[in-house]
Amino acid sequence: MRFVTGPTPPPHDRIKPVKDSRKSTSLAGIWFGLTMLVMAYGFYQAMVAPKEATMGNLYRVFFYHFPHTILSFIFPYINCVASLLFIFWRQSKPELAAKADAWAVASAEITVVYSTVGLATGMLWGRAAWGIWWAWDARLTTYLLLWLLYVSYMMLRSFAAGGQTAMVASVLGVFAAIDVPICYMSIHWWRTQHPAPVFGGGDGSGIDKSMASAVLWNVAAFLMWGIFILGWRYALERRRQHQDNLATEAMLRGDIGSENA
Amino acid sequence: MNYADYVLAHFAKEVRLEWRARDAINGMLFFTLLVVVVFAMAFDPASYPTITRQISGGLLWVAVLFASMNALNQSWARELKNSVLDAHRLAPAPPSALFLGKALANFLFVTATEMVLAPVFVVFYNLHPLGQTWLLLVVLPLGTWALVGNGTFFAALSLRTRNRELLLPLILFPISLPALLAMIQATTSILTGDASPMLWIKVLFAYNIVFTTACLMLFGFVLQGE
Numbered sequence A: 001m002r003f004v005t006g007p008t009p010p011p012h013d014r015i016k017p018v019k020d021s022r023k024s025t026s027l028a029g030i031w032f033g034l035t036m037l038v039m040a041y042g043f044y045q046a047m048v049a050p051k052e053a054t055m056g057n058l059y060r061v062f063f064y065h066f067p068h069t070i071l072s073f074i075f076p077y078i079n080c081v082a083s084l085l086f087i088f089w090r091q092s093k094p095e096l097a098a099k100a101d102a103w104a105v106a107s108a109e110i111t112v113v114y115s116t117v118g119l120a121t122g123m124l125w126g127r128a129a130w131g132i133w134w135a136w137d138a139r140l141t142t143y144l145l146l147w148l149l150y151v152s153y154m155m156l157r158s159f160a161a162g163g164q165t166a167m168v169a170s171v172l173g174v175f176a177a178i179d180v181p182i183c184y185m186s187i188h189w190w191r192t193q194h195p196a197p198v199f200g201g202g203d204g205s206g207i208d209k210s211m212a213s214a215v216l217w218n219v220a221a222f223l224m225w226g227i228f229i230l231g232w233r234y235a236l237e238r239r240r241q242h243q244d245n246l247a248t249e250a251m252l253r254g255d256i257g258s259e260n261a
Numbered sequence B: 001m002n003y004a005d006y007v008l009a010h011f012a013k014e015v016r017l018e019w020r021a022r023d024a025i026n027g028m029l030f031f032t033l034l035v036v037v038v039f040a041m042a043f044d045p046a047s048y049p050t051i052t053r054q055i056s057g058g059l060l061w062v063a064v065l066f067a068s069m070n071a072l073n074q075s076w077a078r079e080l081k082n083s084v085l086d087a088h089r090l091a092p093a094p095p096s097a098l099f100l101g102k103a104l105a106n107f108l109f110v111t112a113t114e115m116v117l118a119p120v121f122v123v124f125y126n127l128h129p130l131g132q133t134w135l136l137l138v139v140l141p142l143g144t145w146a147l148v149g150n151g152t153f154f155a156a157l158s159l160r161t162r163n164r165e166l167l168l169p170l171i172l173f174p175i176s177l178p179a180l181l182a183m184i185q186a187t188t189s190i191l192t193g194d195a196s197p198m199l200w201i202k203v204l205f206a207y208n209i210v211f212t213t214a215c216l217m218l219f220g221f222v223l224q225g226e
Helices: A022-048 A057-071 A075-089 A094-129 A138-159 A165-190 A209-252 B003-021 B023-042 B049-090 B095-124 B133-158 B164-192 B198-224
Strands: none
Touching (some): A094 A138, A138 A165, B049 B133, B133 B164
């Protein structure tokens, strides 16, 4: 006995390819251009800001250390919300769940990138200002743990068996988000040696007014840059998901050879 | 059957399997004994009692942590044979009861190892605790549950990955770091008698409540998810 099938439509008829509208492509271009302008102006501001009284020119690394560090605390929230939404929508709305997963990957990767830059600039500064690369004090340790958590998230993603990556990763995303405040508090009780933060560190903290504009421009620049690569990575992940779907479709139809279509 | 019966049934099955094979406990006991010997080569425990008191808490938990990895990996690998895991998916029992039963069984095995390990530490390292030693009876179970509860959960999660034996520590250690910090600090302050361990006992307690709740809520998703 032989099963006979009718003519099968070519793969592209079933799933529409991801097409970015002209609008979103040009918006991305404009956003990128603006980001570059703001970043250049931020660099200029950071270089012309007056010398700091005790640290001299050395403190200028702060203009890069601060935006990366502060922003790397924002992206994990996106990851947590996206992971929760994935868990919530996985059964009922697979398309929305796939989008949520793409946001989760994008935000986790940017968390790792920004906190790596934050750690690296912090260590450079620490070496120059304190004479040591690293100190096991509360802020540094918490920050290292944040970095470790999201690196382990990326590891899990790369190890997960095909098709289950999103499910496995979303669970870890939620656990990591629960872990961050517990880490923060317990390490805070463990040791506090780091100088009080420059902003919001009580009396005597803050910076001279002449330096404020450089800080603000750089925070704005790296926020815009972060949003740009977040959107970029999201679009990339959506394309990859789409490619996976095409491959699965082709395989289900026994259409071997067009997996790469 | 109510919920407790399901948990008890899973627990009894785990204990019966372990009693017949004795894989996990024997492996853990010998491994921790080896760790004690290796660390004794790294520093001289008998000649420096103060240093010994300061670092024994950390050593004990590191030994337990590494030893429990193996047991945790095995506890789910068993379920893969003969597609037992698929049977669990089909079973009308609540998924969290499976998790709880297994976690309790692992808790029992790791605690049994600690009961043997702690006296070995005292004897081999010539340890004289200076704090309130009875508090260890609170710290050890709380710390063990913090490791084993999350460990059982993540071992189930890493079933769905390649190279799962390697992956489990990679995802479990970063999540467990606050708990490890708390259990090491609590144990050290009991051994040295320098500070009160109460803060760390509270941290462990809170950590256990938060993460056990999260595990119970998400375990069904992990078991059923494809």
